[in-house]
Amino acid sequence: MTTGATARRGRPGHDISTVLATSVEVFNERGFDGTSIDDLARRLKISKSAIYHHVESKDALLGLALDRALTGLEEVAKHVRSLDGPAMDRLDTLLRGSVAVLVERLPYVTLLLRVRGNSEVERQALTRRRRLDRLAAELVKQAVGEGDLRPDIDPAVTARLLFGMVNSLTEWLKVGRGASSADIAEVVAAVAFDGLRVHREA
Amino acid sequence: MTTGATARRGRPGHDISTVLATSVEVFNERGFDGTSIDDLARRLKISKSAIYHHVESKDALLGLALDRALTGLEEVAKHVRSLDGPAMDRLDTLLRGSVAVLVERLPYVTLLLRVRGNSEVERQALTRRRRLDRLAAELVKQAVGEGDLRPDIDPAVTARLLFGMVNSLTEWLKVGRGASSADIAEVVAAVAFDGLRVHREA
Numbered sequence: 001m002t003t004g005a006t007a008r009r010g011r012p013g014h015d016i017s018t019v020l021a022t023s024v025e026v027f028n029e030r031g032f033d034g035t036s037i038d039d040l041a042r043r044l045k046i047s048k049s050a051i052y053h054h055v056e057s058k059d060a061l062l063g064l065a066l067d068r069a070l071t072g073l074e075e076v077a078k079h080v081r082s083l084d085g086p087a088m089d090r091l092d093t094l095l096r097g098s099v100a101v102l103v104e105r106l107p108y109v110t111l112l113l114r115v116r117g118n119s120e121v122e123r124q125a126l127t128r129r130r131r132l133d134r135l136a137a138e139l140v141k142q143a144v145g146e147g148d149l150r151p152d153i154d155p156a157v158t159a160r161l162l163f164g165m166v167n168s169l170t171e172w173l174k175v176g177r178g179a180s181s182a183d184i185a186e187v188v189a190a191v192a193f194d195g196l197r198v199h200r201e202a
Numbered sequence: 203m204t205t206g207a208t209a210r211r212g213r214p215g216h217d218i219s220t221v222l223a224t225s226v227e228v229f230n231e232r233g234f235d236g237t238s239i240d241d242l243a244r245r246l247k248i249s250k251s252a253i254y255h256h257v258e259s260k261d262a263l264l265g266l267a268l269d270r271a272l273t274g275l276e277e278v279a280k281h282v283r284s285l286d287g288p289a290m291d292r293l294d295t296l297l298r299g300s301v302a303v304l305v306e307r308l309p310y311v312t313l314l315l316r317v318r319g320n321s322e323v324e325r326q327a328l329t330r331r332r333r334l335d336r337l338a339a340e341l342v343k344q345a346v347g348e349g350d351l352r353p354d355i356d357p358a359v360t361a362r363l364l365f366g367m368v369n370s371l372t373e374w375l376k377v378g379r380g381a382s383s384a385d386i387a388e389v390v391a392a393v394a395f396d397g398l399r400v401h402r403e404a
Contacts, residue, residue, distance in 0.1 A: 113373075164370020168362070196395050198352055
């Protein structure tokens with residue numbers, strides 16, 4: 001690192017975290033492919049070369065952003081894999097942990113969910129996402145086997161609907177507004193596991 | 203319309219439906235803002251002017267595509283508004299009808315769900331979408347009032363989670379593959395209303 005680079009990095013508001021956070025904001029607004037480094041420079045009010053000081057390309061920025069979402073989710077998965085006990089409880093822990101990461105890293109997870117595999121960076125992210133999806137599907141399958149989840153629906157479909165509901169939070173949650181991630185997780189778990197209907201005695 | 207235009211329109215694969223279907227495919231792959239009329243022309247293997255023969259702009263194409271999703275959903279809403287009976291039954295009809303439109307017009311609904319309000323066309327689509335969301339929220343509220351849906355969750359949140367699950371189908375359903383829309387609607391309704399958990403006697 002040159003002295004010049006250190007100096008530039010030190011300028012307030014121009015560190016890599018700020019560049020990353022603002023870039024993700026713009027990617028989510030305009031779509032990744034619809035965003036140019038020029039757009040990012042304008043929004044950040046810095047020069048293109050100041051961005052290139054931090055990252056070598058727009059793709060590298062995307063990689064960093066997706067990694068921020070994925071490492072959070074992977075830590076939850078790692079914790080869940082280390083647990084014993086009924087699959088239903090582990091699935092519940094995975095669900096709540098995923099909601100927490102989604103709430104805490106909302107713009108990053110939002111970006112992750114829009115990735116379609118248009119580049120090597122996107123394909124690598126999809127591979128990591130699929131590994132998480134497989135864990136969810138395995139836990140659903142085990143919980144069905146243990147008699148805790150309904151057996152009449154394909155476990156893969158169940159897992160997708162469950163996490164589809166979780167992921168739909170990115171459509172309407174606002175950063176830093178409203179309920180805590182634990183409260184949100186509680187509601188999602190209640191709806192998913194126990195359903196919306198009131199079961200009245202006949 | 204000139205004779206030339208009629209002739210061009212008559213050429214197989216170059217009618218407005220094909221232009222629209224292919225454009226929506228490309229928009230979903232690359233994002234609307236990341237797609238140029240050049241990209242569309244290349245994919246359609248026609249000239250840009252052949253596209254401009256059908257529509258005056260990329261925005262107009264987007265408008266047509268979003269309208270295809272929205273009119274389908276609005277027809278369901280209109281039918282539901284005409285019904286009497288418990289709100290729970292009307293909500294169930296809205297849910298199943300929405301799933302059917304989603305399955306039948308999958309790429310169009312997928313595109314609709316990604317709209318963020320970046321242009322006048324997108325903002326108009328969002329206004330129409332919000333009208334549909336309001337119907338869902340009203341029905342949930344009524345069903346809670348009638349004692350059929352759990353009262354411990356904010357009706358607006360319930361409606362969002364419910365249709366969040368429906369909308370998440372766009373992430374993994376494949377056009378023309380697998381179960382019928384009625385089967386898919388059955389599964390979504392079962393999970394949403396009755397939950398995933400098996401309730402065993404103590």
